Amino acid sequence: MRGFPFLIFILLTGCQTIGFYTQGITGQAEILWKSQPNEKLLASQATPEDLKKRIILAEELCRFASEELALPGDAAYHRYADLGRPHVVFVLHASLEFSMEPKTWHYPIVGELDYRGYFKQADAMAYAEKLRAEGYEIHLGGTDAYSTLGTFHDPLLNTFTDYPEIDFAETIFHELTHLRIFRKGETTFNESLANTVAEEGIRRYLLSKGRRADLEDYEERLIRRREFYDEIDLTRRQLTALYASAIPEKEMRARKSKLLANLKARARALQERWGGMKWFPYRCQ
Numbered sequence: 479m480r481g482f483p484f485l486i487f488i489l490l491t492g493c494q495t496i497g498f499y500t501q502g503i504t505g506q507a508e509i510l511w512k513s514q515p516n517e518k519l520l521a522s523q524a525t526p527e528d529l530k531k532r533i534i535l536a537e538e539l540c541r542f543a544s545e546e547l548a549l550p551g552d553a554a555y556h557r558y559a560d561l562g563r564p565h566v567v568f569v570l571h572a573s574l575e576f577s578m579e580p581k582t583w584h585y586p587i588v589g590e591l592d593y594r595g596y597f598k599q600a601d602a603m604a605y606a607e608k609l610r611a612e613g614y615e616i617h618l619g620g621t622d623a624y625s626t627l628g629t630f631h632d633p634l635l636n637t638f639t640d641y642p643e644i645d646f647a648e649t650i651f652h653e654l655t656h657l658r659i660f661r662k663g664e665t666t667f668n669e670s671l672a673n674t675v676a677e678e679g680i681r682r683y684l685l686s687k688g689r690r691a692d693l694e695d696y697e698e699r700l701i702r703r704r705e706f707y708d709e710i711d712l713t714r715r716q717l718t719a720l721y722a723s724a725i726p727e728k729e730m731r732a733r734k735s736k737l738l739a740n741l742k743a744r745a746r747a748l749q750e751r752w753g754g755m756k757w758f759p760y761r762c763q
Contacts, residue, residue: 498596505597506630509566513559513633532639532646533558539650542686547679549654554625557633565620566637567595568602572614576721576730578714581614588627589663595624623649625656644680644696651679702752706745713741 516533519525540551571593572581580592596602599620606616622637638649655672677700684693716737720730 501597501601505567506626508561508597509559509633509635510630512561513557516556516558516634519558529558529639533634535643535646536634536639536650539647539683540654542683543651543654543679546682546686547651547654547675548658549651549675549679550628550657551654553628553657554632554654555634555650557631558635558639559633560636562636564637565599565622566635567597567621567624568599569619569621570594570596570602570606570609571617572606572609574613575615576727576734578718578721581609588660591663592665595621623653625653627660628657644692644699647680647683648676651676702748706748709741709744709748713737 516537520530520533536555540555542551543549544551573579574581582590582592583594584590594605596605602618606618609616622641623635624632626632632653638646641649652672652675655675656668659668659671661667680696681693684690684696717734720733720737723730725733
């Protein structure tokens with residue numbers, strides 16, 4: 479999944495549980511505590527060479543974002559934190575069994591969002607079980623980057639610094655877009671805009687380096703990515719029609735399972751035709 483803007487703002491509200499408030503404050507504090515300035519790490523002989531190269535690349539990408547994409551490249555990624563785990567936040571989505579409408583949570587400043595984030599997987603799983611008991615279906619996954627929308631200076635994290643170059647650059651452009659533009663309560667708009675800017679940013683970055691062969695490979699990747707999204711959209715339309723029908727729940731449940739199985743089969747067929755999953759680089763989203 480690509481990075482969601484899991485905000486510290488969501489913690490500052492009385493409608494949240496004490497546990498949610500505490501885990502959010504603690505998780506963000508850990509990131510701030512563990513982050514170090516890039517210049518300190520670059521000057522240290524103890525810093526691995528691979529990490530130094532990635533820090534240098536991040537600073538180049540931030541300059542490019544400022545100069546060529548009108549993004550606030552000076553507002554993030556000039557520090558680095560190793561959290562000692564593979565994901566920074568675990569993000570939970572929920573919806574009722576026969577609904578395409580996601581459950582939403584209202585947060586101050588940003589309004590309604592259709593996800594909830596936890597720094598500890600166990601906390602996310604506990605809340606997921608609570609929602610399942612209330613009749614919700616759950617998707618829970620780890621995300622490797624997020625934006626505090628300028629509340630703090632977001633550092634580079636070990637959770638995404640080992641991404642391949644293009645994935646890494648997409649992540650930085652994506653999150654910087656959230657810093658530049660974020661509409662209250664409009665998750666789809668915010669994520670779609672960040673994806674679009676990130677993709678155009680990669681095109682311009684590769685062109686600026688004269689890397690036309692890499693650009694051609696990237697354009698092919700985008701074509702395949704959209705082919706996969708088309709399959710998801712088809713299934714979404716089929717499920718919407720199914721849920722609007724008046725058939726008994728047992729039959730609806732069986733048809734739903736068949737539609738989802740068909741989607742998996744089509745996805746596997748695409749994967750085989752493309753020779754693997756390298757075409758689909760999103761780690762977060």
